[in-house]
Amino acid sequence: MSTSSPEAVKKLLENMQTDLRSLSMECKKKFPPVKEAAESGIVKIKTIAARNTDILAALKENSSEVVQPFLMGCGTKEPKITQLCLAAIQRLMSHEVVSEAAAGNIINMLWQLMENGLEELKLLQTVLVLLTTNTVVHDEVLSKAIVLCFRLHFTKDNITNNTAAATVRQVVTVVFERMVAEDERFKGIVEQPPPVQGNTNRRSVSTLRPSAKDAYMLFQDLCQLVNADAPYWLVGMTEMTRTFGLELLESVLNDFPGVFLQHQEFSFLLKERVCPLVIKLFSPNIKFRQGSSSAASPAPVEKPYFPICMRLLRVVSVLIKHFYSLLVTECEIFLSLLVKFLDGEKPQWLRAVAVESVHRLCVQPHLLRSFCQSYDMKQHSTKVFRDIVNALGSFIQSLFIVPNAGNAAAVSAPAGGSGSGVQGTAQGGPGTGGVSGTLTTQAAFEYRGTWIPLMTVSVQGSAKATYLEMLDKVEPPSIPEGYAMSVAFSALLDLVRGITSMIERELAMEEEAAAEFREAHPDQEWKPQPGAHLVWEEMVSACWCGLLAALSLLLDASTDETATENILKAELTMASLCGRLGLVTPRDAFITAICKASLPPHYALTVLSSNAANLSSKAYSIQGQSVQIISPSSESHQQVVAVGQPLTAQPQGTVVLTAKNIQCMRTLLNLAHCHGAVLGTSWQLVLATLQHLVWILGLKPGVGGALKPGRAVEGPSTVLTTAVMTDLPVISNILSRLFESSQYLDDVSLHHLINALCSLSLEAMEMAYGNNKEPSLFAVAKLLETGLVNMDRIEILWRPLTGHLLEVCQHPNSRMREWGAEALTALIKAGLAYKHDPPLAQNQRLQLLLLNPLKELSNVLHADIRQKQLECVLQILQSQGDSLGPGWPLVLGVIGAIRNDQGESLIRTAFQCLQLVVTDFLPTMPCTCLQIVVDVAGSFGLQNQELNISLTSIGLLWNISDYFFQRGEAITQELEREEEALQKQAQERGETLNRPFHPAPPFDCLWLCLYAKLGELCVDPRPAVRKSAGQTLFSTIAAHGTLLQQPTWHIVVWKVLFQLLDCVRTSSTTADKEKIESGGGNILIHHSRDTAEKQWAETWVLTLAGVARIFNTRRYLLQQLGDFFEAWEVLLNHIQSAALSKNNEVSLAALKSFQEILQIVTPVKDSDKAGDALAAMGVPPVLIDPLSASGPGRPLVRSDSLVERLTRYNGAELQAPPPGEESALEDSALWWSAWNTWYRTGTDSTRPPSGPTEKLSFIPSQPFLTALIQIFPALYQHIKANFSMEDLKKLGVILHGAVSVPISSDASPFILPSYTEAVLTSLQEAVLTALDVLQKVGKEMEKIMAICVGPENLQVMYPAIFEQLLLFVEFSCKPPQYGRMETKHVANAKYNQIQLFAPAEWVALNYVPFAERSLEVVVDLYHKTACHKAVINEKVLQNIIKTLRMPLGLKYACPSESTWKLAVSSLLKVLSIGLPVARQHASSGKFDTMWPELANAFEDFLFTKSTPPDNLSIQEFQKNEAIDVEVVQLISTEILPFANFIPKDFVGQIMTMLNKGSIHSQSPSFTEAEIDVRMREDFSKVCFETLLQFSFSNKVSTPQEGYISRMALSVLLKRSQDVLRRYVEDERLSGRCPLPRQQVTEIIFVLKAISTLMDSLKKTQPENVDGNTWAQVIALYPTLVECITCSSSEVSSALKEALGPFKDFMQPPVSKVQNGES
Secondary structure, eight states: OOTTSHHHHHHHHHHHHHHHHHHHHHHTTTOHHHHHHHHHHHHHHHHHHHHOSSHHHHHHHTHHHHHHHHHHHHHTTOHHHHHHHHHHHHHHHHTTOOOHHHHHHHHHHHHHHHHTTOSHHHHHHHHHHHHHHOSOOOHHHHHHHHHHHHHHHTSSOHHHHHHHHHHHHHHHHHHHHHHHHHHHHTTTOOOOOOOOOTTSOTTOOTTSOHHHHHHHHHHHHHHHHHTTOOOSSSTTOOOOOHHHHHHHHHHHHHHOHHHHHHOHHHHHHIIIIIHHHHHHHHHHHHHOOTTOOTTTSSSOOOOOOHHHHHHHHHHHHHHHHHHTTTOHHHHHHHHHHHHHHTSTTSOHHHHHHHHHHHHHHHTOHHHHHHHIIIIITSTTSOOHHHHHHHHHHHHHHHHHSOTTOSOOOOOOSTTOOOOOOOOSSOOOSSOSSSOSSSOOOSOEEEETTEEEEOOOOSOTTOOOOSGGGOTTOOSOOOOOTTHHHHHHHHHHHHHHHHHHHHHHHHHHHHHHHHHHHHHHOTTSOOOOOHHHHHHHHHHHHHHHHHHHHHHHHHHHHBOOHHHHHHHHHHHHHHHHHHHHHTOHHHHHHHHHHHHHHHSOTTOOOGGGTOOTTOOSEEEEEETTEEEEEEOOOSSOOOOEEEEEOOSSOOSSSOEEEEHHHHHHHHHHHHHHHHHHHHHGGGHHHHHHHHHHHHHHHTEEEOGGGOEEEOOOSOOTTOEEOHHHHHHHHHHHHHHHHHHHGGGGSOHHHHHHHHHHHHHHHHHHHHHHTTOOSOOOOHHHHHHHHHHHHTGGGHHHHHHHHHHHHHHHHTOSSHHHHHHHHHHHHHHHHHHHHSOOSSOGGGOHHHHHHHHHHHHHGGGOOOHHHHHHHHHHHHHHHHHHGGGOGGGHHHHHHHHHOOOTTSOHHHHHHHHHHHHHIIIIIGGGSOGGGHHHHHHHHHHHHHOSSOHHHHHHHHHHHHHHHHHHHHTHHHHHHHHHHHHHHHHHHHHHHTOOOOOTTTTSOHHHHHHHHHHHHHHHHTTOSSHHHHHHHHHHHHHHHHHHGGGSOHHHHHHIIIIIIIHHHHHHHHHHHHOOOSBOOOTTTTOOOOGGGSBHHHHHHHHHHHHHHHHHHHHHHTHHHHHTSTTHHHHHHHHHHHHHHHHTSSOHHHHHHHHHHHHHHHSOOOOOOOGGGHHHHHHHHTOOOOOOOOOOSSTTOOOOOOOOOHHHHHHHHHTSOOOOOOHHHHHHHHHHHHHHHHHHHHHHHHHHHHSOOOSOOSSOOOOOOHHHHHHHHHHHHHHHHHHGGGOOHHHHHHHHHHHHHHHHOOEETTTHHHHSOOTTSOOOOHHHHHHHHHHHHHHHHHHHHHHTTTTOSOHHHHHTHHHHHHHHHHHHHHTTTSOOOOTTOOEEEGGGSTTTOOOOOOTTOEEEOOOHHHHHHHHHHHHHHHHHHTTOHHHHHTTHHHHHHHHHHHHHHHGGGSSSHHHHHHHHHHHHHHHHHHHHHHHHTGGGTTTTTHHHHHHHHHHHHHTOSSOOOTTOOHHHHHHHHHHHHHHHHHIIIIIGGGGGGSOHHHHHHHHHHHHHHHHSOOOTTOOTTTHHHHTOHHHHHHHHHHHHHHHSOSOOOSHHHHHHHHHHHHHHHHHHHHHHHHHHHHHHHHTTSOOOHHHHHHHHHHHHHHHHHHHHHHHSOGGGSOHHHHHHHHHHHHHHHHGGGOOOHHHHHHHHHHHGGGGGGOOOOOOOOBTTBO
């Protein structure tokens, strides 16, 4: 019921009347005035009630009068009356019917009562009611009321005291509440208060409204009072305590912060009065140092006073909490002080209350944030927030330091240096030494023997202080042990909780805002306010060091699971927060702390950079703050739950894990699981630690990467308690879940996780180097697990993941490697099998990405890895083979990545894959991959580990070629589509299309690749492979070549066949000549294949034959290519190099190939192909490569192009030939090219070695030379039309060379005929055939002289042919030299003594049959051509004679007797034909030089210098003499009768010769017995007769003849004279000795001759005889007379006959004629 309702008013009136009546009753006797007043009061009330409608207002107006009786009642000082009056007054007040004046009166009355010490409690009650019910009391009245209450507070009565204190508090509150209400009322009205004039007048409150003014005055005086100054407003105060003043200040500040914040005047008070006051009062606490003796100091320091100190701290807490924004600088000072109070040197109670104050701050995160903004983030300002946290930290540390331990841990910040901390009062409770090994149930911290119990001090998140609330205590309380620690611990936890939850809330709000913004403006980027982030970051940066130091220490010291859990939770939330804010260093530091705590103490783990040696204390300085981190205590009193092997090398063998380690491990797992997204690089720390724990606990990876408990044969070192055994599956499960949850991480975090796992794995790899210890597979297993759960976004992590696993695969430790490969192949298989979206078939890039690591594995050298890789390929082929599509190149790449250094088994596995591909998958793969299949099959052919695989792979190539053949059309279409697409792309990029064998059509390219691969195999080092590949290559070209387009043939010829020939040629020429020992002992190698060179020779033979065959069979097709001519030349060049090779097998085969390509019938050309011929003829000059082939060959340059050559041979400018002739022209060019090759081959193979032949030269074999020469006739048929003299000369050189080549002695028995059979070798026969062909052609030429332009042409050659043949004829006597080689001439070993010489020697052939046969050919040819102009001009006859002179002259000295006989008969034949011709042309002088030659030939033969062999029979000799006679007869019939056509000198020579023959004809070597026969008498006779016959022939037809006879006579006579004279002299000298038989015979002969001459002279008519002759005859006489003295009877009888005829000269002398008269 409200006080203004009618009922209430009615009641009030009634009560008042009752009160007045009671009063008048009480005062009736003693105090009549009062009684009267009371009664008039009743009347007054009634009047008011009757007259007014608003009774209350009327009452208020007249309240002074209404109250008066009661005031008078109080004045009586009668307790009963006073109580009654006070009650009545209170009732009036409560109905608010007291006016201002009345109130003043009431207060004055109360003051008197107070001074009289009456009804104190009632007074207080009345004041309270008066002030709380209305606002009529102001200013001085109010101050008086307040002073009244204060005065009552200081009475002796305890109850009054306390009640007064409460009332004061309430009154103060009321004053301020009024002000607040007043402000509320005026809230809408904005006034401009006049500016405050400085601070001249402290009481300048003119600007304030009434209630505000009261409040101001009150507060100001409270400050004055606390400061022990006189109050301005509260007049009448007698005494005051500081403690009470501080409490009042605190309550005002705490309850009415708004007043101070809204009114400048109040703010001013705070700044100017309160803060200095607080600082001043703090001073004793600051200066005081516990333990410093006061005696020493001159002025004793005022001791800290607990009640004031504690209250000051409370005030400070309030100031900081509410007015922080106003008092920034002051708060900085307060906070610094607070930090100082925590110092170890301060009294224990001071530290306790300081800690409580700090705790109060710690539960206000927003306040802490403000500190951070105002101080820590400002330059040149104390880092207050940081200091607070650090102070807490070092406070906690200091508690653990045992007194006098000497190492005080402190914070070296401005808050004070570190002194030797001495703990306050030593507390009772469990002692430090009491708990050494036993386990305490009470929660506590224990560190290095210091044991501190943990108490529950406050509910989480609120700072409920104990000592700050002890307002009644005057003496400092005793603080139980562990209290300060417990508060500090709570403060730390609250601080962490507050900061993290505040920042996380704000972060969440920001993220929400960002999301909304993105929804609203999807196109714009959200930009957060940078300010907020900066503050958060600064807060964390400022506090983390201190927090970490404290938390780590506490964690190490904690013995209580809950405490441990709280600490870990704090570290975890901090780590997560740092992570979210991107502060890497602090995040890593917190995580490191958790990690360290998870591992056994001093566990050497490099990632955590724990330095095991530095056991003392480790200070680490981050951002310039040095915080001491106390290293973990080793004597941990924890329950040991596991013992295991360390993963790192530890000083001790095993390590132990405690329950706390496991607890920390769980926190770590929790951190990774829930906050994985913010871990970033610290994943490394987390995972490294987990890896070590997993290792110590003995968890090993199983299928799919999950870890399972279970040791390998690791030894008994692992001991697990049952507690852990039950935990293990859980841990293992959490671990797996941890990596499964990686699927919820964002991409960046996932990358961090992968990177961390990778670097962890790298470390494991490092550790596993060089030792056989089992490696840690944790990281690899987890990489696999992570990959498997993130298949849906595998692309983003595939590269780093597989990249690392590939490195693992290369590790030398087999277990490590194996797991790497296992993980990689599992991932690839899973990736291919996963149902991606879009499916792999449509996402080629992804498919290639997945397959790529499989390819990369090929670079790993370890066989086990490659085995895994290939098994994986096999599985992929079997499961996904049909859908590989664009992945084929990679898969094939893997299959083909075989190397020779891998074992057979690998190659075999890979080959299985390839066979599977070729048999099953060729149709399913894109045609573009077919080329790769070819390459891969080829590479299996080339590997040298397993010959069978090489050979089988060549078979596969054949199968592939069949597949191409069958599916040709389909493949062509697909490839052409592909080609168009590629072409388009290339054009867009502005590049040219780059693929092998461009620009052949794609299908042809496929064939070319196949051919090229087979080509490579054709030069494999193994003969079997070469042979197989060669056969396959030529067979495929033969079988499927028709599919190729014509231009492609160009590539086949140049890039495949010729390239192959080049390679084979090179390899053959450089092959090793060392003998190969028979392989494997049981395989015998035939001697024709026992060196690499010989094996290569076989390859060369095959290849050359194959190419030649293709040229032969595809000639028509090839000729339509533009550059058939060049191809032809190159082929010939190859044939030439092969022919010139130093291997008989090759050279002979080359000639066979040469023969093969020459026996070609020119195909009939279609007339429409006419255009090509000109192209063929317009070829520029062709240079044949300088022939590198054999020996001293000079490079030959063909300067003349086809056109020039044709021009030259046709002798006219070349017109474009009519269509029909083109092929002929082109053809002749080919033939001439062949002729050139033949010529070069011949020249080089038959050119003798130039240098000295210590080094055995290579000498071509007979079959080779025979084949070479046999080619010529066939070739000649095609080139005869233009065969020139020059060419003939070339031919001659070759034929001569070929015939001169000796044969090796070991072959001679097979080639040389035995000496007795005069047989030609096949080579010699071939040479003659070649010449014969020439001559035959010459004859044909004559027949067609009429038509042909060049009849001269061949006739010109006759002399050359003769020259050549004559050279051969000379061989009969002078076998040819082959260079400077020493050869044994078989013919010298007469009569079958053919010795087989040492193998290195060479045997020259028996050239006699050859020479003789050549001679027959010469005679024959001369017979036919003697009259030819050329033959005459070129002096062929003279040359024949000159050649025959040699055997004729040697006669018996000829190697073979038949030779000279044949020579004589040939000479006779030739002369019988030639002499008439010579006579005919006598006048032309063309034969002039022949005659002396002929004379010499006769001379040499008839008077040979050689003696007949001793065993020559008489009959033989007579036969031989008959031959000589025949020659003389030729002279008498064919020469002398025509003396007038013959040069005189020649006739003279003949005469001299006959003369010589007629006298001196016997050989001096005969024995006496044979002398009669051997005298060659017949021969002499014939000579003489001839001589004489020509001396005196009667029919002198010409002076010429007479001249002959004269000459003959004078010769004869001179000869006789000489013989006779010599005889006489010899006789005289010899004395009694008879002269030699032959001399006697000679003289007899001469004498006979003289007699014959005399007879002749008689018969001749005297005018025919020259006078000189007579003189000579007469001159003989005296000489004859001299002979008379000779003793021989035979001489005597001959002498008689000679002297007889001289009688005819005995005539008287005729008278001399003088002066011309007789």
